[in-house]
Amino acid sequence: MTPEKEPIIDAVVQIDGATIKKVREQSALTQLYVAKMVGVTTDTISRWENNRYPTIKRPNAEKLAEALEVPLEQIVRQDTAEEVVSQGEPWFVSRWLWAGFVTLSLIAGLTLWLWPKPVVLAERVLPSYVAPGMTFPVQLRFSGSPIRGVVREQIPPGWTFVSSTPEPDSVDVDQGLIRWIVQLGAEPMAIYYLVQVAPDAALKTMTRFKGELVAHTSSERTRIELIGADQLVIQHIHWADLNADGVIDDDEMLDASYLSENMAGFSFDLDSIEQLWIEDHYYWDENSQGFKPGYAPQADSAVTARP
Helix, strand or coil: CCCCCCCEEECEEEECHHHHHHHHHHCCCCHHHHHHHHCCCHHHHHHHHCCCCCEEEHHHHHHHHHHHCCCHHHHECCCCCCCEEECCCCHHHHHHHHHHHHHHHHHHHHHHHHCCCCCEEEEEECCCEECCCCEEEEEEEEEECCEEEEEEEECCCCCEEEEEECCCCEEECCCCEEEEEEEECCCCEEEEEEEECCCCCCCCCEEECEEEEEEECCCCEEEEECEECCEEEECCCCCCCCCCCCCCCHHHHHHHHHHHHHCCCCCCCHHHHHHHHHCCCEEEECCCCEEEECCCCCCCCCCCCCC
16 A cells, blocks of 8 residues: 655745735835845835735745734734645655754754854943934944844934934834844944934933844844943033033044044034034023023123112
8 A cells, every 4th residue: 555645845824915015114114124134126025015926935924024023923814824735755755854854953953052142242322411402423333243133223202313324224203213234244333323302302301212233143033232321311411512511622522523524424513513612612592592602691680779
């Protein structure tokens, strides 16, 4: 009696194109960003969203769900999801393949367990103080193992992302979430971006930033939290005045110049900072809602003569 043939499972799933498109648009993600994350073309993403390719390989579906930052089950058609089964190989070939797969999986698992994990330092640099309505720079620094990943930075509610170098791959204005796809090499790299404080930000309040690097390797995804500064205080103190003494000194001017050089093409107004530095002092002007060089003018005191 000839043994029955056992089916070989080809891991594929049926996706819900309408849901994929809806989730992507709600997250303010472009087709280009998703395509980069999955490793396909924008045309493929478009075909998936329009159900022209309703069935895709499971690994691609998992990458797609990760790019959209949702569970896989959310983008898979639960009512019709099924695995495509193909016939053809004899039962003993199938079992040999299965045994080989299990053996290779054990070897791969042991290798990954023994293999050193990538070490990456991800750090944020912020000023200590910023004034309402002002635009200031933020630095994100990375060093360590060569790795590919996505930097996710969350700015405070009501604040406005202005620009960055390199340019972001995705900006969700409503959520204040900026994403960059990065390829870290042997040399350290940095992301510089400008953000504007909400004009109605209350003085003497503290606000926080949140961010992470989602590192991608061939076997896993590792979330690395951005360390360093994550909070600052809203006050009538210029962001370049690091020691908050009302003076832009030589060292602080050099730091601002260095930032300006690294942010070529969309830099902050370095000339205005130079004016504050030259005058040796600055103050907050309520009328212009900005900083001016020199000392704040004192109101004339009314003198009442005694009879």
